[in-house]
Structure formats: C-alpha cells, structure tokens
Amino acid sequence: MEKEYTPQIIGFLCTWCSYTGADLAGVSRLQIPPSIRVIRLMCSGRIDPLFVTKAFISGSDGVMMMGCHPGDCHYQKGNYYTRRRYKTINSVFESLHLDTERIFLSWVSASEGVKYAHVTKEFSDKITGLGPNPVKKEIFL
Amino acid sequence: MSDVLKIKKPVEEGITEFLKFLLEKNKVKGIFTLRKAGKTDSFSYSLITDVEEIKNAAPLTPIMPANAGQLLSSFTLEDAIKEPIAVVIRPCELRAFVELTKRTQANMENIYLISSTCAGVFPLKSAQNGKFSQLLPKYWEAAKKSEVLASLRPTCTACEHFVPALADITISVVGNKNLTEECSLHLNTSKGEELAQGAPGNKTTEKLNDKELAQLKELRLKEREKLFASVNDKNLGLAGLVKTFAPCLSCHGCRQVCPICFCTLCDFDSKTHEDTASHYQSELNQKGGARVPSGTIFFHTGRMIHMAVSCVNCGMCSDVCPADIPVATLFSMVGESLQKLFDYLPGRDLEEPAPSETFIENEFAGLGE
Amino acid sequence: MTATENIKIEKPPKGASIPAKEGIKKAILGVFKKALETEALDAIMIPVKVPETESYAWVLLKDTTLLENADPLPPVMTIQGGKVLSDLTKHGKINKNIAAVLRPCETRAAVELFKLKQLHFENITLISIDCPGAIPLSEYLAEPEKSKKSFDNVLDKWDGDDAVRKVCQICYRFSLPTLTNAPASDLHIGLSGNTKDDVLLIPVTPKGEKILERLDLKADSSLQKWETKIKEIKKIKSQRRKKFNHDFKANISGPEKFTAVFDGCINCHNCQSVCPICYCQQCYFDSATTKLSSEDYFRRAKERGALRFPLDTILFHLGRMSHMALSCVSCGACEDACPMSISVSQVFSLVGEQTQQAFNYTPGINREESLALQDYLEDEFCEVETPSECEPTNSNEVKENV
Ligand code: SF4
Numbered sequence: 001m002e003k004e005y006t007p008q009i010i011g012f013l014c015t016w017c018s019y020t021g022a023d024l025a026g027v028s029r030l031q032i033p034p035s036i037r038v039i040r041l042m043c044s045g046r047i048d049p050l051f052v053t054k055a056f057i058s059g060s061d062g063v064m065m066m067g068c069h070p071g072d073c074h075y076q077k078g079n080y081y082t083r084r085r086y087k088t089i090n091s092v093f094e095s096l097h098l099d100t101e102r103i104f105l106s107w108v109s110a111s112e113g114v115k116y117a118h119v120t121k122e123f124s125d126k127i128t129g130l131g132p133n134p135v136k137k138e139i140f141l
Numbered sequence: 142m143s144d145v146l147k148i149k150k151p152v153e154e155g156i157t158e159f160l161k162f163l164l165e166k167n168k169v170k171g172i173f174t175l176r177k178a179g180k181t182d183s184f185s186y187s188l189i190t191d192v193e194e195i196k197n198a199a200p201l202t203p204i205m206p207a208n209a210g211q212l213l214s215s216f217t218l219e220d221a222i223k224e225p226i227a228v229v230i231r232p233c234e235l236r237a238f239v240e241l242t243k244r245t246q247a248n249m250e251n252i253y254l255i256s257s258t259c260a261g262v263f264p265l266k267s268a269q270n271g272k273f274s275q276l277l278p279k280y281w282e283a284a285k286k287s288e289v290l291a292s293l294r295p296t297c298t299a300c301e302h303f304v305p306a307l308a309d310i311t312i313s314v315v316g317n318k319n320l321t322e323e324c325s326l327h328l329n330t331s332k333g334e335e336l337a338q339g340a341p342g343n344k345t346t347e348k349l350n351d352k353e354l355a356q357l358k359e360l361r362l363k364e365r366e367k368l369f370a371s372v373n374d375k376n377l378g379l380a381g382l383v384k385t386f387a388p389c390l391s392c393h394g395c396r397q398v399c400p401i402c403f404c405t406l407c408d409f410d411s412k413t414h415e416d417t418a419s420h421y422q423s424e425l426n427q428k429g430g431a432r433v434p435s436g437t438i439f440f441h442t443g444r445m446i447h448m449a450v451s452c453v454n455c456g457m458c459s460d461v462c463p464a465d466i467p468v469a470t471l472f473s474m475v476g477e478s479l480q481k482l483f484d485y486l487p488g489r490d491l492e493e494p495a496p497s498e499t500f501i502e503n504e505f506a507g508l509g510e
Numbered sequence: 511m512t513a514t515e516n517i518k519i520e521k522p523p524k525g526a527s528i529p530a531k532e533g534i535k536k537a538i539l540g541v542f543k544k545a546l547e548t549e550a551l552d553a554i555m556i557p558v559k560v561p562e563t564e565s566y567a568w569v570l571l572k573d574t575t576l577l578e579n580a581d582p583l584p585p586v587m588t589i590q591g592g593k594v595l596s597d598l599t600k601h602g603k604i605n606k607n608i609a610a611v612l613r614p615c616e617t618r619a620a621v622e623l624f625k626l627k628q629l630h631f632e633n634i635t636l637i638s639i640d641c642p643g644a645i646p647l648s649e650y651l652a653e654p655e656k657s658k659k660s661f662d663n664v665l666d667k668w669d670g671d672d673a674v675r676k677v678c679q680i681c682y683r684f685s686l687p688t689l690t691n692a693p694a695s696d697l698h699i700g701l702s703g704n705t706k707d708d709v710l711l712i713p714v715t716p717k718g719e720k721i722l723e724r725l726d727l728k729a730d731s732s733l734q735k736w737e738t739k740i741k742e743i744k745k746i747k748s749q750r751r752k753k754f755n756h757d758f759k760a761n762i763s764g765p766e767k768f769t770a771v772f773d774g775c776i777n778c779h780n781c782q783s784v785c786p787i788c789y790c791q792q793c794y795f796d797s798a799t800t801k802l803s804s805e806d807y808f809r810r811a812k813e814r815g816a817l818r819f820p821l822d823t824i825l826f827h828l829g830r831m832s833h834m835a836l837s838c839v840s841c842g843a844c845e846d847a848c849p850m851s852i853s854v855s856q857v858f859s860l861v862g863e864q865t866q867q868a869f870n871y872t873p874g875i876n877r878e879e880s881l882a883l884q885d886y887l888e889d890e891f892c893e894v895e896t897p898s899e900c901e902p903t904n905s906n907e908v909k910e911n912v
C-alpha cells in the first residue's frame with residue numbers, strides 16, 4: 001500500500017496566537033504540509049494532556065501543541081501550564097520508551113506565519129522520516 | 142537533636158501503651174491505627190475511641206490493607222476533625238495524606254501525626270494463608286539490622302523515603318538495636334512534645350540513628366535499580382507496554398486503591414472514554430482486529446500523566462492487581478523521573494504546590510522557540 | 511414468568527457434526543476461519559492470546575491470521591465475555607455481521623445485560639460453548655504451563671475438576687438448553703465427549719441456522735448422545751452444588767459468620783468492577799452519596815468503641831447483593847479479581863440462587879423472559895402478607911431438570 005507516505009499529524013492550536021499565525025501563513029500563500037490537521041482551542045492551556053495521549057494512541061503519527069510565546073498568553077499564564085504538561089507527557093513517554101519525537105511543542109505568535117510554515121514543514125518532514133506510528137498496527141492496545 | 146521518650150517495652154507494646162495513655166488522659170479523643178479485625182491475620186485501620194479497644198491495636202504490623210492517607214481523606218474530606226486524634230501511619234501514607242491535603246481532599250487540623258522509620262510491609266497476599274505471624278520474627282530481625290527483606294512488597298524493598306518528613310512523633314524502628322527492649326519516640330515538634338507530656342517512660346535527647354538509616358537507604362537504592370530494571374528489561378516501548386499489560390482486566394483496581402487518584406469518578410471510567418461501536422468497526426477495518434474493551438494502554442499512560450508526579454511509591458496498586466502486573470514499580474519509575482524533572486517530592490512539604498498547579502516563568506527556557 | 515428450564519422442546523433439534531481429529535479447538539477455529547473466508551461472518555469476538563505472553567485478551571477480529579492465536583475456550587476467564595460484548599455494543603449500532611464466542615455464564619450475562627439495555631444483539635450472533643470450567647486466574651498467571659495441562663485434562667475427561675474454580679466445580683449450567691422458543695444464544699457448540707470427539711454445532715435461532723447454511727453445514731446429527739452426556743454431568747454437578755451450598759450456607763449464615771467471610775475485605779471494589787451485572791457507570795457505593803462528615807465518623811466510632819476503615823464494607827456487599835443477586839450468573843469473575851482471596855462468588859452464587867428461586871427466575875437462560883424485578887404477578891408472595899392463608903408461591907427446591 002505504501003507508495004507515497006503522508007503522515008497524519010494533529011495540531012492543537014490556541015486561537016489567539018498560533019491559529020491566527022497559521023491563518024496568516026495561509027493568507028500569505030505559504031506552503032503548509034498537507035499532513036497537518038488543526039484543532040483550534042481557546043488557549044493552549046486547554047490542551048488536556050489526555051488529548052495528546054489519545055491522539056497518539058489512536059494512531060496519529062505526530063501531535064503538535066502550539067500556543068502564544070511565554071509571557072504573551074491572552075489569558076496571562078495558560079501557556080506556562082501547557083509547557084509543564086508538555087514536559088510531563090514527554091517525561092512519561094521517555095520513561096516508557098515511547099516515541100517522544102512524535103510529540104512537539106512550539107510557540108507561534110499571530111504574526112509568525114512564516115514560523116508556522118517553517119516548523120510544520122520541519123516537523124512533518126521529521127515524522128515522514130520516522131515512518132508510521134507503530135500503534136497503527138497494534139491490536140492489543 | 143530532639144527529645145526522645147523512651148518506654149521500657151518492646152517497640153509495638155510501647156507505642157500501644159503510649160496510645161492508651163493518650164486516650165486515657167484525654168489528650169486525644171481518638172486513635173487512628175491498624176487494628177486486628179476479626180479472624181487471624183486480618184488487619185484494618187480503625188478509629189479507636191474506647192480505651193478498652195486499644196488492646197486490639199496493632200500499630201506496627203507490617204501490612205497495609207489500604208493507604209491510610211486515602212482513609213484519612215475520606216474522614217476529613219467534608220470538614221476538619223473537631224476533636225484531636227492521633228494517627229499512626231507509615232511514611233508513604235503520611236506523604237499521601239499531605240498530597241491530598243494540598244489538593245484540598247483532606248484536612249490535617251487536629252491531627253497528631255505519629256510515624257516510624259519504616260521497615261516496610263508485606264504484600265497483602267502473605268496474610269492470606271494463615272502463616273503471617275511466622276514472617277514476623279524475621280521482619281523484626283531485618284529491621285534491627287537495617288537489612289532489606291526480599292519478601293516485602295517490591296516497592297518497599299526499593300523505598301528510599303522511609304524516614305517520615307512531617308511527623309510530630311517518629312518511632313525509631315529501622316536499625317534500632319534495642320527495639321525488642323525499648324520503644325523510642327522522637328518528639329520532632331512542639332505538638333509531639335505536648336502529646337508526650339506526662340507520659341510514662343524516660344525523656345532524653347538523642348538523634349535518629351543516621352548511620353543505620355543511611356545504610357538501609359543505600360541497600361534500598363540498589364534494590365530500586367534492580368526493581369526498575371525488572372520492568373524495563375522488556376525494554377518497554379509500545380511492544381513492552383503491550384506485553385506488560387496483556388493480562389490487564391481493566392478493573393481499575395489499581396486506580397481505586399491509589400491514594401493520589403482521588404477523583405470520585407475517574408475520567409477513564411466516565412462516558413468520555415467508552416468507545417462507540419463505530420470506533421471498534423473502524424479499528425477492525427484498519428487493523429483487522431481490535432482489543433475489546435479498548436483503552437488499556439491509554440488508561441495506564443493517562444493515569445501516569447495525571448498523577449505519577451505525586452506517586453508515593455506505596456505499592457497498593459500492585460497489591461490489588463488481580464493480574465499480578467507490577468503497576469507500582471512502573472508508576473514509581475515514571476514518577477521518579479517526573480519528580481526529578483520538577484524537583485519535587487510528594488508529601489515532603491505541605492506548602493510546596495503540586496507541579497501541575499504551578500509554574501516558574503523562566504523554566505525550560507528555549508523550549509518551543 | 512416461567513422457568514425456562516422446564517419449557518418443553520417442540521421438536522427435537524439436531525446439530526451439525528464436525529469431526530475433531532486434531533482436537534475440538536482446532537475444529538471450532540476451522541469453522542470460524544471458513545465463516546470469515548466465506549463472509550458468512552464479517553468478524554468474530556473471541557479470546558486471543560497476546561503474542562509472546564500467556565495472557566488472553568478479547569479481540570474483535572476479521573483477519574484470519576489472528577485466529578491462529580484465538581481460543582474459543584481458554585483455560586482462564588479474563589474479562590467476563592458478557593461485559594465485553596456490552597462494551598462493544600453499548601454505544602451505537604453494529605453494521606457488520608459479528609459473532610461473539612462466549613462461555614455459558616458469559617452468554618447468560620450477555621442476555622441479562624440485553625434485558626438491562628446495556629447491550630444489543632443487532633447483527634450479533636451469539637455463539638455459546640459447553641464449558642468444563644476455568645482455572646483460577648492467579649493460579650494460571652503463576653503457573654501457566656501447569657494450568658494449561660490441568661485444564662486440558664478437565665476438558666478431555668469432564669471430570670476430576672478440582673483444578674477449576676470453585677464456582678465452576680459446582681456449575682450445573684455449564685451447557686445451555688437449545689430451545690428454539692426460549693433462546694439464550696443463537697448457536698450452541700456442544701462438546702459431547704473427550705477432546706477428539708465430534709463437535710456439535712446446534713442452531714437455536716434463525717441467525718444460527720443461517721450461519722450453518724452459509725457454511726454448507728447440515729444440522730442432521732442427532733443430539734441424543736450429547737444430551738445424555740450433558741445430563742449425566744449435570745446430575746453430578748447439581749449434587750455437588752447442593753452439597754457444597756448446604757455446607758457453605760451453614761458456614762456463612764448468621765451475622766457473625768457472614769461478617770467473618772468479609773473480614774479481610776479491603777474495599778477495593780474489584781469484585782464490583784469486574785462483575786458483568788454491575789453495569790452502573792458509577793457504583794452507588796463509590797459515589798459522593800456515601801461520604802460522611804467527620805462528626806459522623808466520630809459518632810459511629812463512639813457507638814462501638816472503634817470504627818473500622820473504610821466504612822460499611824458489609825453494607826457494600828449486602829447492597830450489591832440486593833442490587834444484582836437476582837441476575838448473578840455465578841461466573842466467578844468477582845472472586846478471580848479479589849486480591850484478598852475472599853470467596854465472593856461463592857457467596858453471591860449461593861444468595862443469588864436462593865433469590866432467583868423465590869422468583870422462579872434463571873438469569874440469562876431466555877432472552878424473551880423479562881427481568882424478575884420488571885415483572886410481577888398480582889397474587890404472588892401472599893406468604894409475605896398473610897402467611898396463615900396460603901402456600902408459598904414458589905418452592906424452594908433446586909430444579910435440576912433441563
Ligand atoms: S489492577 Fe491490574 S488488572 Fe486491574 S486495571 Fe490495574 S493493572 Fe489492570
């Protein structure tokens with residue numbers, strides 16, 4: 001079946017910065033990898049770590065968490081918690097020898113359309129290199 | 142240096158006598174401690190209010206039918222205790238109690254905390270064949286000599302936090318050569334001093350036996366390495382996790398007895414995580430097969446993400462697991478890394494906020510840039 | 511309400527006989543494989559051994575290579591199959607033609623859950639199988655090789671079964687009546703003798719018949735030999751049950767003895783969470799309703815001098831019993847999951863039997879029968895109201911006829 005492998009990547013984006021940044025990238029006609037599926041949230045602080053874990057276990061090849069830069073959160077401090085949650089997921093995955101590289105955190109502001117295009121491409125390329133998430137074939141989850 | 146009350150009795154008798162004194166002299170209105178429950182080898186935590194009942198107290202019996210932190214949470218969840226009580230609990234139970242108090246699931250008001258330098262407990266299984274009492278002489282021997290007994294709960298053999306952090310009174314057990322002759326109660330706080338005032342026995346000043354404690358710590362750390370290697374030698378990863386949790390019944394007993402999992406309805410038991418028929422059918426289409434019920438690995442990793450940073454290594458989860466999965470070892474292992482990451486030790490300090498409830502502005506600088 | 515076990519068979523049913531030279535399990539799996547290949551079935555829900563382990567997990571499969579590790583009758587009961595089928599069908603319609611392969615007590619649990627609206631049978635073909643019992647889970651996990659041997663032995667001889675769990679030793683519903691007018695499963699797999707003897711596929715409902723049809727199997731073999739054999743074993747097991755329950759009852763009757771059974775209980779509620787009949791998302795006994803104020807704790811301690819924690823262990827067991835004993839299928843899942851080795855299922859099975867007899871109700875034996883508590887007769891239980899004027903509604907004797 002594998003001719004050209006396009007990964008499936010889920011991105012959780014806050015509406016104020018990253019989603020707007022992604023929008024800007026689109027309006028500026030920058031190339032965004034077709035592998036990215038975006039879910040918009042009011043704040044990156046709304047990204048329940050279980051969303052990320054569930055996406056991973058349900059077969060996403062990569063999961064992105066994106067929000068405003070630290071200090072710029074629309075709700076003052078939501079993204080500081082996001083950062084800790086990312087670190088928590090990362091550490092748990094690391095201890096269990098699960099693929100930490102498939103989970104990714106990036107701060108993208110509303111004006112950083114270029115950065116959005118850049119990091120999504122980089123992440124998508126990395127995931128393409130890693131190949132499909134092995135959970136896709138695992139039955140006994 | 143702290144004041145020490147010495148009672149000329151074997152340690153368990155001594156502490157029982159002390160508890161009796163507390164109740165008799167009305168220093169407290171109740172004693173929360175392990176107590177014989179009905180038939181041989183059954184022990185349960187109890188709130189004793191009648192002096193007569195003290196004779197059934199078994200405060201240092203090396204068994205943990207439930208993490209006392211969880212029980213004290215149920216006791217104090219609705220409101221603080223109005224009348225003073227003394228509790229005799231183990232260090233990991235005390236740490237769980239502190240964690241729960243931080244999360245407003247428990248209240249420490251009016252509670253005198255008595256704990257011990259802890260030599261560990263036996264698995265619950267060892268109290269089911271009527272031979273539990275035969276284990277005890279060896280237990281006390283090992284405690285005296287600061288040795289690790291292999292038959293203890295696995296997490297106990299690998300526990301480095303066996304000296305209680307916040308106890309008002311610490312019973313000296315580990316490496317205490319005199320424990321069959323005398324009971325030493327270290328009075329760590331003014332509350333502890335207050336309790337011991339007028340108690341039978343002699344007062345001296347003394348330090349805890351640091352050397353012996355350090356010796357046990359060293360041994361336990363070695364065991365810890367071995368224990369973690371035992372779950373890791375499947376190298377985990379997805380395949381290893383699948384194998385480890387292959388026999389899991391999804392009974393969620395591990396979560397039910399975990400003192401840190403205090404949610405009345407766990408997210409993983411809620412409707413949110415009950416999969417639909419269409420989910421199973423799409424799994425079937427994609428993979429040719431699907432485990433039913435789904436979500437075994439998700440539950441365990443998710444629970445780790447929720448609470449492992451506060452895991453107190455008590456071992457309850459492993460002990461109730463009907464599928465003999467080394468749940469506690471895994472949670473301790475994952476928990477240890479998380480605790481290092483956030484420079485956090487569950488239950489060492491009531492004022493230290495749980496990592497998920499706080500942040501430092503300039504931590505993890507550069508991440509996500 | 512009628513006791514299904516007393517319903518007369520209209521026409522003597524027949525079964526399709528499958529040779530089992532290489533053992534019954536291979537024969538059965540061969541049929542399933544063919545069913546998947548010919549699309550008589552789209553998928554099968556069956557226990558499958560997890561690769562590189564000794565553990566079984568329930569898998570809904572259509573890939574026939576997965577069938578290689580499947581076992582229609584594994585030596586242990588992992589998760590109760592009725593509960594698993596409920597997990598699969600509880601939320602939404604199944605569009606595919608799926609078969610679930612369950613032990614009799616699992617089948618009966620599925621039927622009870624169906625009546626409780628926690629499971630549906632739309633597009634589901636229920637396949638039940640004669641069952642010699644299951645090895646206690648902890649024993650199996652500790653010594654899988656030895657357990658497998660003793661299980662195979664039990665399966666071969668249908669005897670000498672102290673290797674299996676206590677509830678299995680005294681289970682006289684190890685087979686299911688194949689009554690077309692009172693169905694539990696759609697297709698029943700009859701094991702008439704030792705592990706090399708022919709396997710009988712007995713269609714019970716049109717769904718079951720259809721599968722045989724699609725597989726080109728003719729139900730033309732007489733069931734007589736099988737029925738005789740089942741009756742024989744049933745008789746032995748019923749007697750054993752009667753004797754066991756008689757003794758056991760004496761050991762647990764009265765408040766003190768009953769309490770003593772649960773002395774070691776640590777209130778983990780494993781028994782409840784694995785019980786197929788306890789389907790509540792949140793058990794009442796885990797809910798906020800049961801939380802007390804600290805003063806209540808104190809008051810209760812002072813009444814007795816000491817208060818055991820956690821509270822109300824006995825109330826939990828009695829409460830659970832009153833909630834679900836009428837539907838208890840004696841599957842033993844609760845006891846397998848008890849970390850304190852308490853004889854939970856023996857107690858529940860005994861109490862269940864007595865309650866069920868009072869209502870002349872056998873859980874899960876007939877899909878068309880309503881739940882005992884969803885039904886009433888206007889003139890029943892007069893002995894409760896005016897004891898002097900009447901005979902008891904139902905007799906308290908164990909019914910042993912098929
Ligand atoms: S207690 Fe054991 S069997 Fe039950 S959910 Fe936890 S790991 Fe699984």
Ligand code: SF4
Nearest residue numbers: 399452453455456458
């Ligand atoms: S996860 Fe297990 S070892 Fe850790 S606190 Fe909970 S019950 Fe204790």
Ligand code: SF4
Nearest residue numbers: 402404407408444447
């Ligand atoms: S796993 Fe999470 S949601 Fe469930 S009880 Fe534990 S902390 Fe609460």
Ligand code: SF4
Nearest residue numbers: 785838839841842844
């Ligand atoms: S109470 Fe026990 S034996 Fe009865 S149905 Fe539930 S799990 Fe099975």
Ligand code: SF4
Nearest residue numbers: 775776778779781848
């Ligand atoms: S499983 Fe056993 S210990 Fe747990 S609540 Fe039930 S009877 Fe008690």
